[in-house]
Amino acid sequence: MRQYHPVTYEVVKALQAVVGEKYVKTDADTLDKYKLDENLDPTFWRLPEVVVSAGSTEEVAKVMQIANQYGVPVTPRSAGTSVSCGAIPTYHGIVLLLERMNQIREINEEGMYMVVEAGVRTIDIQNLAHEKGLMYAGDPCSSDSCLIGGNLATNAGGNKAVRYGTTRHQVYSVEVVLPNGKVTTLGATLKKCSTGFCLDQLIIGSEGTLGIITKATLKLVPLAPYKLDVLAVFTDLAKATALVPKLVKAGLNPTSVEFMDNNFVRSASDYSDLKLPHYEDGCYDIVSIETFNEDELDDKMEKLSAICEECGATDVLEADDRVWQVRRNCLESTRSLSEVQTSEDLVVPVTKIAACIQALVKESEQYDFRVFCLAHAGDGNLHFQILKCDMSDAEWERQLEEFRHTAYRYVYDLGGRLSGEHGIGMKRVCYMEEYTDPVEMELMKTIKGAMDPNWILNPGKVFNPVEKQ
Template identity: 55%
Template sequence: MQTYNPITQEIVDKLKAITGPSYVKTDKDILVQYQTDYENDPQKFHMPEAAVLPANAEEISQIVKLANEYHFPITVRSAGTSLADGAIPVYGGLVLCMERLNKIIELNEEGMYLTAEAGVRTLDIQKEAKAHGLMYAGDPSSAESCMIGANLATNAGGLRAVRYGVTRNQVYSLEMVTPTGEIVECGGILKKCSTGYDLEQLIIGSEGTLGIITKVTVRLIPLPPYHFDVLAIYTDPRQALYMVPQLMKAGIDPTSVEYMDNSYVRDTADYCHYSDMPHYEDGIYVIITVETFREDELDTKMETVCNICEETGAVEVLEADDRIWNMRRNIQNSCELVSKVFLTDDVVVPVHKIAPTIEKIMEIGEDYPFQVKINAHIGDGNLHIVLCKVNMTDEEWAASVDKFHHQVYEYAYSVGGRLAGEHGIGAKKLQYMEEFTPSGELQVMKTIKRAMDPNNILNPGKLFNA
C-alpha cells in the first residue's frame, strides 16, 4: 500500500496563502462530511486531513504543484453523488472541492455550444440551454445536484443516452490541471479533428486520475418541440425485456427506455407517497420517451410504440405522467425504506444481451440472503443492481456480496459486457477491475497513469492499483 506524507501546518499555511484562509478546512467537525460520498457503509469511509475550496484553475494548479512537492494525495470532490466511492479520500490527504467554480461562461446560439466551469450543476446547464430553445442532452438521474465536471470525469450516462449517447458524446473541449500542475486545454469546437491524440476523450471517464477538469465546452442541439412518454406495464419480466428489440427494429429511435422491476415500483411509490399506482402489487414498469420535430411523426410513432407494447404482452399502456418520472428519479432514495445499508452496482452488456443478463442476475440472486433489485436503461444495455443488506452480519454481507459480484461479472464478460456502464469504477470496483479487465488493456491504462502522474498524487486508490 502506497504511503504519503501527512499534511502539516506548513502545508496548511501554504494552502491558505493560495486560496485565502477561509477556504481551507481542517476542523474535524467539517471534514467529517467529506469522508464519504453516496456510500452508506461506514466501513468504506475515510477521513481527509484537510479540504480546500479553490476559485479557479490557477489556484488548483498551485495546489497540485504543492502536493507533488510535499507528496500528499488529492481527491477531487464535486457534489458527492458518486455511487462508486469515487469521491472518498481513500488515502486521506486533501479533498479538493469544486463548488466555487460555478459560472456559466458563454452560451453561443449560432455555434450551439455552452462553456461552463466544472462546478456548475448539470441541471443549470440544461435550464440555460432550454431558455435559448436548445438542449444539453446529458441527463444523469442526479442532474439536480451533480456537477458537469464530475459528469465528464465519470463519463456519466443517464436517461437520454439511448438516443444521444453518454457525456463524452456531448463534449467539444475541456480545460484541465494535469497531475503535475500544468493548465492544459484539450479539444476544440470542431465537427471533426484528426490532429494527434484525442486527449479530451482520454480525460473523460478517467475519474480524476489523469487530471482535474476545470472548464468544459459542451455541444447543444435543437430542442425537439414534440415528445410523448409512454408507461408500458408488464407482469412478466421476459415480455418486458424482449419488447426492446422489437422497438429498435421498428425505427422508433427512442430517447429513453427505462425498466423498473416490481420491487422498485412498490418501493418508489411508497417513498413518493403515491397510493394509487397501477399494478402496484405485480407491475413491471417500462418507460419509453420519443421526441420528434414533426407532429405527424409523433402521432405515427406513438401508435407504433403502443402497438408493440400491447403485442409483446403489456397488460396496460398509459401516459407516463410526472409521478412516473419522479419515481424513476427517486429509485436510489427508495432503497432506504428496505435497508439502511445497500450497495448499488452497474454493468453494461450488448443491447441484445440485456434480457438474458437480467434473467441470469435474478437467478443468481435467488441463492443469496439479501434482496436483489434491478432497474435498467434497457435501450442501451446498462443495468443497475442494488443489493439490500437487511438482516445480515457485516461478515456475512461482505462474503455474500463478493461471491455474488464474481458470478455476475463473469457472466457479463462472457457475453461481451463490462464492469460499469456509467457509475464508474472508483474505489468500490477496484479489485474487480484488476481481476476482470484483460491484462493488456489494464497494462496500457497503468502505463498512461504512471506517465502522467509519476507521484500518484491524483485520486489514488481509484480505478486500479497504479
C-alpha cells in the first residue's frame, strides 16, 4: 500500500483557514457517516480523517494545494450514491464534499444549454429544463438524489442512454480543479472542435482521479411533445431478451428499453405495494418512444406492437407511472431480502445482450446465491444483483468469486467490459488490473502520473497507486 501522511492538527487548521471552521469536521459521527457509499459491503469501508465542505471552485483549489503540500490524499464526494465504492476514502485522508456548490448559474433557452455547479441535484436540472420546454437527457435512475458532479465523474448512464447517450454526450464544457490545485475550463459551447486534445472527455468518466469538476455547461435538447411507454410482458426469458435486437433493426430509435426478470418484477412490486400483470411468472420489457409528430408516434407504436407480438409477448400494454415506480425501486427492493449482496454492471455489444443474459442466468443456477437481472437492454448494459442466501461467509466469497471470473471472461469474449455506467471505483480495481490490456493500463497510469504525480486525488480508484520510484 502506498504511504500517505496523516491529517495533523496543522492540516486541519490550514483547511479551516480556507473554508471556515464550520465546514471542517473531525468528530467521530461525521467521519463514520462518510466511510461508505451505497455499497454496503463493510470490507470496503474506510474512515476519513477529516471531512471538508467546499463552497467554491477557489476553495476546492486551495484544498488540493494543501493536500499536495502535506502529502494527504483527497476523495471528492457528491451525494455518495456510488455502488462501486467510488466515494470511499481508500487511503483515509480528506473527504471533500461538493454539495454546497448547488447553484444553477444560467439557463439559455435559445442556445439550449444550462450552466450548473457540481452540487446541483440531477432532478432539479431535469425539472428546470422541462419548465422551459427543453430536456436534459442525462437520466440515471438515482436522479432524485444524485448530484451532477458525480454523474460527470462517473459518466453516468441511465434510462435514456440508448437514444441520447451517456452523461459525457450531454456536456459542452467543464470547469475543473486539477490535482495540483490549478483551475481550468475544458471544452466549449461549440457543435464541433478539432483544436488540440479532447481533454474535457478525458476528465469526464475518470471517477475523480484526474480532476474535480466544479461547474459544467450542459447540453439541452427540445422536449418531444409526443411520448408513449409500452410494457411488453413475456413468460419466457429467451423471448423477452430477443426483443432488443429486433427493435434496433426496425429503426424505431426508442428513448429507452428496460428489461426486468421475474425476480425483480416480484421483489419491486412487493416493495412498491403494487401488483402488475403476470406478477408470478412475467419478465418485462419497458419501451419508450418519443416523437415530434403524432402520426409518426402512431406508426412507430404499430410497428412496436407487431414486433413484440412476433417475439412472443404475452401482453402488450401501455406502461403507466406504476410500471416506472416498480422499475425505479428494483435495486432498493432487494435490501429487505438479504443484508449481504453485491451488484454487477456488465456491458456488451447490443447484439449480444440476449445471449449474455441467457447464458449468465443459466450459469448462476449452479450456485447457492440468488441472482436478479435488470438491464438497460437498449444499450447493452446489464445488472446482476447477487444476494447471499443460507451459506457461510467463506462459501459466499468462494462462489461469488468463481461466478465473477466465469462471467467476466464470457463478457470480454463477447467484446464487453466490466462496467457500463457504475464505474470501477475501489470495488473492481483488482478485476480492472486482470482484464484490461496491459498496454492500455500502462497508458492510463502514465496519464494519471503526469497529471497527479503525488497520486493525491482519489487514489485507489480505477487502479492502485504506483509507488514512487
